[in-house]
Amino acid sequence: MYQYPNNVGWLREHGIALVVAMSALWNGSCFFGSEVSVCEITSLNCPPGYACTADKSACIPDRCGNGIRDTEDGEICDDGNIRSGDGCGADCKSNEKCGNGTPDEAAGETCDDGNTAAGDGCSSKCTLELCGDGHYDPASGEQCDTGGDTQACDGNGRCLIPRCGDGYVNSKYSPSGPGGSPEICDDGNALDCGTCAVGCTQVSKPEALTIQTPSADFLNSGEGFKLSDGIQYVTFAYIKVPDPVPGNVTVISVSGTDDEFVVAAKTAKVINEASSLKITAEPNVDRVTLTADQLGSGKLIVDHVTLNDRFDVGEKMPNVGSGPCPSGVNIGCRSDLDCMSNKCQNNLCQ
Numbered sequence: 001m002y003q004y005p006n007n008v009g010w011l012r013e014h015g016i017a018l019v020v021a022m023s024a025l026w027n028g029s030c031f032f033g034s035e036v037s038v039c040e041i042t043s044l045n046c047p048p049g050y051a052c053t054a055d056k057s058a059c060i061p062d063r064c065g066n067g068i069r070d071t072e073d074g075e076i077c078d079d080g081n082i083r084s085g086d087g088c089g090a091d092c093k094s095n096e097k098c099g100n101g102t103p104d105e106a107a108g109e110t111c112d113d114g115n116t117a118a119g120d121g122c123s124s125k126c127t128l129e130l131c132g133d134g135h136y137d138p139a140s141g142e143q144c145d146t147g148g149d150t151q152a153c154d155g156n157g158r159c160l161i162p163r164c165g166d167g168y169v170n171s172k173y174s175p176s177g178p179g180g181s182p183e184i185c186d187d188g189n190a191l192d193c194g195t196c197a198v199g200c201t202q203v204s205k206p207e208a209l210t211i212q213t214p215s216a217d218f219l220n221s222g223e224g225f226k227l228s229d230g231i232q233y234v235t236f237a238y239i240k241v242p243d244p245v246p247g248n249v250t251v252i253s254v255s256g257t258d259d260e261f262v263v264a265a266k267t268a269k270v271i272n273e274a275s276s277l278k279i280t281a282e283p284n285v286d287r288v289t290l291t292a293d294q295l296g297s298g299k300l301i302v303d304h305v306t307l308n309d310r311f312d313v314g315e316k317m318p319n320v321g322s323g324p325c326p327s328g329v330n331i332g333c334r335s336d337l338d339c340m341s342n343k344c345q346n347n348l349c350q
Contacts, residue, residue, distance in 0.1 A: 037051060039053075044057070044058070046059035053067075065080060076094060109126040110126070110127045112126045118140075119138075119139020123135065132145065141159075143160045151172060154173070167186055167188040171183060171184070187325075188347050192321055193321060193331070193338075207300050208289060210284075216238075216263060217256060219254065220238075221239050224252070226303035227290070227302055234250055234277055236252055237252065239253055264287060267288050268283040268288045295337070323340070324349075327350050328350075331348065
């Protein structure tokens with residue numbers, strides 16, 4: 001009759017290896033060792049020192065992915081694979097829940113500060129609280145957030161309720177309400193001064209007018225006109241070459257053959273050279289357009305003097321806006337041109 005071994009030492013020596021070997025054969029799984037391991041189902045070959053994950057989808061050098069939570073290794077979870085985004089991080093150190101202190105990108109998190117409170121830079125959904133993300137975060141100081149410029153909100157990193165005079169041009173915003181004219185300028189104040197007129201829907205413009213010049217054969221030497229920029233007058237006289245030049249006038253030399261186009265060009269040139277006047281003259285066919293050099297520099301005045309009806313002054317184009325803003329009264333600005341002092345500092349006219 002066969003006698004089963006009754007040797008405790010033999011069992012101790014060979015039993016463990018036998019159990020492991022049988023377990024490997026029974027489960028079709030692989031274990032850490034010096035041989036190449038083949039993962040059942042996927043037929044994945046794992047090199048020596050690696051084992052299959054519990055779902056047989058990858059080779060692992062340690063126990064993360066074996067389907068058993070090994071707390072001694074610091075594992076928070078182990079779902080049998082080393083993929084993120086399924087409720088357990090690839091390193092088994094995160095349950096991928098917002099507020100756990102680990103930013104889990106695969107779960108859509110862009111931050112995780114260990115809590116689910118808003119207003120601390122990381123939202124309750126573990127996304128960065130940034131102006132322009134389309135999420136209204138009042139705890140971060142946002143007054144609104146529509147993801148960009150709209151009638152209801154300034155975008156571009158501001159996230160403030162829009163208003164005329166805030167110094168920011170929101171082309172999607174109408175100061176008069178939805179459907180009205182859009183904001184096209186904003187000089188930091190809602191007053192009728194500076195480079196933007198009241199209402200923020202019209203850029204301020206200096207005063208301008210047009211004069212129509214005659215041809216030289218309608219002119220006599222010495223005839224002329226006075227021009228004022230609202231601050232001072234300069235007298236201009238047309239002198240036909242080679243007639244003598246009178247004193248106390250600014251001469252515009254013409255010849256008897258000059259047509260009205262040439263006279264207009266010569267007139268504009270001499271006006272521009274009169275440096276004491278804050279006026280720019282531009283010839284346009286048989287006309288000269290006069291424009292004040294800056295907002296509020298004065299009212300343009302043309303006195304015909306001796307030319308009378310031969311010197312046609314067109315319709316005056318009044319300035320838009322009342323000129324530069326006064327200083328010393330906390331009026332907002334965005335450039336030196338907004339200020340009468342020609343100095344804008346810290347967004348205030350000085």
